[in-house]
Amino acid sequence: MSVKAKIGPSILNADLANLAAESQKLLDNGADYLHLDVMDGNFVPNLTFGHPMVKSLRNKIKTAFFETHMMVQNPAQWISPMADAGVNLYTFHIEPVDDVCMVSRLVQEAGMKVGLAIKPGTKVEDLEKYISIADVVLVMTVEPGFGGQSFMADMMPKVKWLRQNYPNLDIEVDGGVGPKTIACCAKAGANMIVSGTAVVGATDQRQVIREMRDVVQSYLK
Numbered sequence: 001m002s003v004k005a006k007i008g009p010s011i012l013n014a015d016l017a018n019l020a021a022e023s024q025k026l027l028d029n030g031a032d033y034l035h036l037d038v039m040d041g042n043f044v045p046n047l048t049f050g051h052p053m054v055k056s057l058r059n060k061i062k063t064a065f066f067e068t069h070m071m072v073q074n075p076a077q078w079i080s081p082m083a084d085a086g087v088n089l090y091t092f093h094i095e096p097v098d099d100v101c102m103v104s105r106l107v108q109e110a111g112m113k114v115g116l117a118i119k120p121g122t123k124v125e126d127l128e129k130y131i132s133i134a135d136v137v138l139v140m141t142v143e144p145g146f147g148g149q150s151f152m153a154d155m156m157p158k159v160k161w162l163r164q165n166y167p168n169l170d171i172e173v174d175g176g177v178g179p180k181t182i183a184c185c186a187k188a189g190a191n192m193i194v195s196g197t198a199v200v201g202a203t204d205q206r207q208v209i210r211e212m213r214d215v216v217q218s219y220l221k
């Protein structure tokens with residue numbers, strides 16, 4: 001298997017007034033990438049931040065890999081500004097999008113990798129037809145919109161099915177993932193782990209990140 005274990009902390013529940021410092025601390029403590037949750041108050045009942053904030057963060061943090069998790073109704077609208085802001089991986093939900101292939105192509109043409117996300121109520125079969133164009137697939141393990149929710153273990157059959165059928169696919173999980181739930185994700189075959197509250201709120205971020213990466217890597221071998 002060629003995929004690697006990667007931990008991408010979500011800064012959703014961090015101190016957003018101190019975003020650059022909080023992000024740098026996570027990277028210094030071993031984060032493999034940063035997961036930036038963008039919400040439009042429409043696709044999900046919450047608002048976070050947009051491309052101006054991401055661009056400001058990029059000005060402070062030059063080299064880290066940035067994923068934006070686009071919980072927005074119209075992901076095509078934000079491709080160009082997010083590419084300009086220095087985003088590396090543009091992950092959008094397939095649910096509100098009529099032409100996923102076209103939006104994915106626009107993301108690639110803008111120079112970003114494509115992530116395709118599904119909400120808990122969306123079947124993995126709905127995602128399957130797009131896997132060949134995705135760099136990453138994201139299986140949500142909470143209802144998108146808020147950090148700090150409980151992990152939905154009943155999403156693991158989706159991850160398991162994806163791993164069995166696509167051994168080299170980057171499979172990401174997001175929502176309620178931390179030291180208590182990581183084994184469940186790792187066993188199912190997830191290799192990209194988003195973790196917000198459990199990492200950001202930890203007294204020893206380095207230890208939590210290392211522990212989760214080790215568990216995931218042990219199942220990939």
Ligand SMILES: O=C(CO)[C@H](O)[C@H](O)COP(=O)(O)O
Pocket residue numbers: 010012013035037069142143144145146147148149174175176177194195196197198
């Ligand atoms: O996309 C998200 C919520 O919609 C967040 O990435 C996710 O909830 C991470 O936070 P936590 O680990 O606290 O659940």
Ligand SMILES: [Fe+2]
Pocket residue numbers: 010035036037069174194
């Ligand atoms: Fe997210």
